[in-house]
Amino acid sequence: MRAYIVTTLVGVFAIDENKKIVEFSAFSRNPKEVAEKLKRSEIEILPEEKEIAGRLGRKKIFVIFSNRKEGVKHAEPGNEFENYVRENLRKLAIQKGLIKDDAEYNKFLTQANLELTKVKIKKAVGADHLVIHAINSIDELDKSINILVERLREWYGLHFPEMDKIISNHEKFAALVGKFGTREKMDEEELKQFSEQSMGIDIEDEDVKVIQDIANQILQLYKLREKISTYIEKSLKKIAPNFSELAGSQLAAKLIAKSGGLDRLARMPSSTIQLLGAEKALFRFLHGHGKSPRHGLIFSHPLIQNAPDSERGKIARTLAAKLSIAAKLDFYNGEYKAPQMKKELEERVKEILSSKK
Amino acid sequence: MINLPKVKESKLEGIFITDGKFATKNLILGEKVYGEQFVKEENIEYRVWDFYRSKPAAALKKGLKIFPLKLGMKILYLGIASGTTASHFSDIIGSGGIIYGVDVAERVLRDLVRVAEKRGNIVPILADARKPEEYASSVEKVDLVYEDVASDDQIPIMIRNCEKFLKEGGYAMIAIKSQSIDVTKPPKEVYKQALAELEKHFEILDKVELDPYEKHHLFVVMKFK
Numbered sequence: 305m306r307a308y309i310v311t312t313l314v315g316v317f318a319i320d321e322n323k324k325i326v327e328f329s330a331f332s333r334n335p336k337e338v339a340e341k342l343k344r345s346e347i348e349i350l351p352e353e354k355e356i357a358g359r360l361g362r363k364k365i366f367v368i369f370s371n372r373k374e375g376v377k378h379a380e381p382g383n384e385f386e387n388y389v390r391e392n393l394r395k396l397a398i399q400k401g402l403i404k405d406d407a408e409y410n411k412f413l414t415q416a417n418l419e420l421t422k423v424k425i426k427k428a429v430g431a432d433h434l435v436i437h438a439i440n441s442i443d444e445l446d447k448s449i450n451i452l453v454e455r456l457r458e459w460y461g462l463h464f465p466e467m468d469k470i471i472s473n474h475e476k477f478a479a480l481v482g483k484f485g486t487r488e489k490m491d492e493e494e495l496k497q498f499s500e501q502s503m504g505i506d507i508e509d510e511d512v513k514v515i516q517d518i519a520n521q522i523l524q525l526y527k528l529r530e531k532i533s534t535y536i537e538k539s540l541k542k543i544a545p546n547f548s549e550l551a552g553s554q555l556a557a558k559l560i561a562k563s564g565g566l567d568r569l570a571r572m573p574s575s576t577i578q579l580l581g582a583e584k585a586l587f588r589f590l591h592g593h594g595k596s597p598r599h600g601l602i603f604s605h606p607l608i609q610n611a612p613d614s615e616r617g618k619i620a621r622t623l624a625a626k627l628s629i630a631a632k633l634d635f636y637n638g639e640y641k642a643p644q645m646k647k648e649l650e651e652r653v654k655e656i657l658s659s660k661k
Numbered sequence: 662m663i664n665l666p667k668v669k670e671s672k673l674e675g676i677f678i679t680d681g682k683f684a685t686k687n688l689i690l691g692e693k694v695y696g697e698q699f700v701k702e703e704n705i706e707y708r709v710w711d712f713y714r715s716k717p718a719a720a721l722k723k724g725l726k727i728f729p730l731k732l733g734m735k736i737l738y739l740g741i742a743s744g745t746t747a748s749h750f751s752d753i754i755g756s757g758g759i760i761y762g763v764d765v766a767e768r769v770l771r772d773l774v775r776v777a778e779k780r781g782n783i784v785p786i787l788a789d790a791r792k793p794e795e796y797a798s799s800v801e802k803v804d805l806v807y808e809d810v811a812s813d814d815q816i817p818i819m820i821r822n823c824e825k826f827l828k829e830g831g832y833a834m835i836a837i838k839s840q841s842i843d844v845t846k847p848p849k850e851v852y853k854q855a856l857a858e859l860e861k862h863f864e865i866l867d868k869v870e871l872d873p874y875e876k877h878h879l880f881v882v883m884k885f886k
């Protein structure tokens with residue numbers, strides 16, 4: 305015999321394979337408490353669930369939960385018995401005398417879910433600040449990686465100076481040193497001929513070992529960087545789908561960080577977004593030195609990068625205007641319009657570029 | 662002089678007509694949801710249903726004949742946002758009905774929470790309509806599913822949710838946004854494909870385009886096979 309444990313807003317049910325309710329433990333009728341319990345039951349076993357599982361166990365009934373979580377041995381999410389309880393919950397609650405009628409059920413249902421949603425909203429607010437830390441940590445990782453790579457190249461250069469020019473990609477450089485060690489062991493076609501006639505000094509195994517350790521650490525940092533980038537991309541899809549689709553996730557995160565949060569970005573005029581990150585140049589200009597800046601961080605956007613210098617200012621203005629709309633959409637409304645906006649933006653840029661000729 | 666009544670019943674349940682506009686009976690006296698106009702008659706307060714702000718109102722304005730909302734109905738609403746449209750649904754189904762309102766954006770749900778607290782027949786759910794498993798524990802079987810999410814996979818989202826939550830023979834309504842599904846194709850072509858997909862699961866009861874109230878939208882009312 306087996307029974308399924310199903311946790312609902314009125315309490316915990318155990319239902320057997322004949323769809324008979326064999327055990328039940330009611331929750332309080334306080335919506336806040338119930339919301340708290342439902343939230344907790346997603347991650348851990350509740351005392352009520354534990355008690356019922358214990359009672360079933362003593363009756364030699366095999367216990368199956370309807371969600372996987374800490375401490376659960378057997379779980380079958382979405383099984384037909386769970387569905388049965390959920391579909392008939394209203395009836396069951398009234399039968400058990402927990403709730404008087406439909407109207408009372410509706411009232412309790414609404415209140416409990418309101419509390420649940422409020423808890424979730426509280427958690428979601430400030431998600432942009434998580435992303436801000438993540439993008440800042442990428443900046444710091446880049447700096448660290450650069451310093452270490454520079455050191456690695458010089459250090460290893462004593463032993464194999466020719467390699468510095470041939471392998472210009474930092475990650476590849478670190479990977480080769482980390483894997484092979486001394487130049488004689490480098491199993492790489494393009495390096496072989498140089499390693500044989502290298503002008504570098506010979507070194508001992510223990511000397512090369514420590515250089516390899518540095519190289520491997522650098523690779524780890526690259527991996528970490530990759531992980532954080534993926535995290536940023538995923539988070540932005542949730543909190544700023546339009547903005548990140550138009551800007552690209554790296555640039556989007558940088559703009560959010562620079563402005564101090566999605567809420568502030570949404571309130572900024574597009575001319576400010578256009579110049580975010582160019583504050584120094586703007587300051588110089590306002591004090592009578594240098595030219596007025598045309599773009600800040602958004603300079604790295606492919607639409608500006610791929611345009612001739614003479615048109616970049618115009619494109620920056622167009623891009624900033626669209627980004628500003630996207631940020632407002634994400635913050636205030638939530639509607640996903642990015643594909644359409646992207647198309648409009650690209651068409652407008654085409655116009656700018658062709659009117660130039 | 663005869664005083665003509667300002668508000669008269671339409672052919673549809675719970676929907677009234679006043680001065681060429683639609684209106685619903687306000688469930689919560691004195692409460693406005695989105696700055697809509699009030700009309701009072703014989704001590705009953707009606708809320709004017711703005712067809713520029715709400716797609717079902719636009720569909721009715723464009724001559725939609727079948728609109729299956731009824732008193733006491735249970736509704737699953739995908740993409741409920743801050744509750745502009747949902748507030749009129751809430752008026753029509755009354756306090757014996759219930760709306761399960763799903764939206765992914767927490768900013769709009771914050772506004773909805775305020776509306777739901779007052780009305781008592783709206784259950785706000787912060788979740789992605791692509792993942793019905795995530796809200797299965799809050800939603801029961803419903804009589805009607807309405808979807809207004811404006812994403813490229815709005816048709817599969819509709820089908821999956823109906824399979825999970827809609828009663829046999831229940832109703833479904835959708836506002837298809839051609840620009841969201843495919844910007845490169847003309848709307849008519851997008852609609853045709855979408856309808857073909859929907860017809861595998863539903864019987865199409867009625868449909869209207871929403872121009873000029875909403876550009877490039879098709880409103881469809883269906884029955885689940």
Ligand SMILES: C[S@@+](CC[C@H](N)C(=O)[O-])C[C@H]1O[C@@H](n2cnc3c(N)ncnc32)[C@H](O)[C@@H]1O
Nearest residue numbers: 638639740742745746764765766789790809810
């Ligand atoms: C056009 S608005 C809805 C307006 C609302 N129906 C009304 O008339 O008052 C679209 C809504 O769908 C939501 N949305 C988009 N994708 C979604 C998804 N995958 N799951 C749930 N909601 C989604 C958006 O957050 C947005 O609030």
